[in-house]
Amino acid sequence: MTARIKARVHVMLKDGVLDPQGEAVRHALGTLGFSGVQSVRQGKVIELELDADGPDQARDEVKAMCEKLLANTVIEKYDIEIL
Template sequence: MKAKVTVMLKAGVLDPQGEAVRHALGSLGFAGVEKVRQGKVIELDLATTDRAEAEAEVTAMCEKLLANTVIESYQVEIG
């Protein structure tokens, strides 16, 4: 079973990488970009075929390692 985790900084947390990308896009002539938030996507191949078990396992992974839950939020997709 495949899982996809999207990790983003929480609203209100400064995103210096996103701001650097926004500035670079402006320098390249893309003046209409007002805000950029940068995150990460993690794809996992899991041995289990049970959807509920996969979601619980991936959520535990996020809480323990994949996301810094103090400043980041995450979304889990099981497919």
């Protein structure tokens, strides 16, 4: 039986990959007086609603979406959350 399933994908740069946006945020926070911030990693969150036969099928489909479009797997990692 098909159901509407919500999924959330967190995409972040892999460890060791330079994050210039994160560094810009860290610097801006420092100029605003938040001097204790040592590092910032910036990513993105993608929320999806899809029709699937269950959470396992939804996870498999979202994984395929990540591998093909939602994440650049050369430099990014992702985590899938079925809601």
